[in-house]
Amino acid sequence: MTLTAQARGTIAELRESVARLHSELTRNELVVWTAGNVSARVPGEDLMVIKPSGVSYDDLNADTMVVTDLHGNLVHGDLAPSSDTAAHAYVYRHLPDVGGVVHTHSTYATAWAARGEPIPCVLTMIADEFGGEIPVGPFALIGDDSIGRGIVETLRATRSPAVLMRNHGPFTVGATARDAVKAAVMVEDVARTVHIAHQLGTPVPLSRSDVDRLHARYQNVYGQR
Numbered sequence: 227m228t229l230t231a232q233a234r235g236t237i238a239e240l241r242e243s244v245a246r247l248h249s250e251l252t253r254n255e256l257v258v259w260t261a262g263n264v265s266a267r268v269p270g271e272d273l274m275v276i277k278p279s280g281v282s283y284d285d286l287n288a289d290t291m292v293v294t295d296l297h298g299n300l301v302h303g304d305l306a307p308s309s310d311t312a313a314h315a316y317v318y319r320h321l322p323d324v325g326g327v328v329h330t331h332s333t334y335a336t337a338w339a340a341r342g343e344p345i346p347c348v349l350t351m352i353a354d355e356f357g358g359e360i361p362v363g364p365f366a367l368i369g370d371d372s373i374g375r376g377i378v379e380t381l382r383a384t385r386s387p388a389v390l391m392r393n394h395g396p397f398t399v400g401a402t403a404r405d406a407v408k409a410a411v412m413v414e415d416v417a418r419t420v421h422i423a424h425q426l427g428t429p430v431p432l433s434r435s436d437v438d439r440l441h442a443r444y445q446n447v448y449g450q451r
């Protein structure tokens with residue numbers, strides 16, 4: 227495959243940033259052993275940068291990242307891509323605004339997925355980041371497009387950048403890989419808080435209009451402009 231010098235430069239930068247973002251998964255205790263993965267779309271190319279399969283987090287760096295096309299075929303790299311590559315590729319093919327995808331089995335979010343229960347919108351933080359409840363996607367076996375299809379169909383029906391795939395765990399998306407990592411950190415944090423709230427009693431839902439106002443403000447006004 228022939229790439230322009232600009233595309234090669236972009237891929238080199240994404241190899242660095244995607245490798246570095248994997249350390250956020252361990253730092254935030256979202257993953258164990260070699261589970262979990264981050265990918266980034268290569269803008270302007272039908273390519274993505276993703277974690278290699280089965281490599282220790284200590285050994286992840288720019289050189290060990292792999293580049294595949296958006297059907298999961300290896301384009302650059304010495305290692306086999308993540309076993310979840312097909313799901314990431316499906317998301318990039320079908321959601322053109324998505325520039326990053328993250329998958330973990332983080333404990334509390336995965337506990338909600340095990341029960342097949344959406345995380346209700348009972349905190350301003352959930353309204354801000356997710357725009358409503360965090361939905362559950364269908365149960366899907368690894369090996370074909372079913373996981374990717376389940377992610378895309380569920381995300382299309384919601385404002386949430388996170389989906390809890392039933393009996394499996396969270397997948398999150400964002401405009402960039404960093405945004406998708408942020409959503410993965412946030413989904414675990416709210417899954418834990420709402421779980422604790424459930425132990426104490428019945429969490430109080432936010433009204434739809436308050437959710438809408440919080441979400442609009444957070445997406446458009448919050449932070450450094």
Ligand SMILES: [Zn+2]
Pocket residue numbers: 329330331394395
């Ligand atoms: Zn998984």
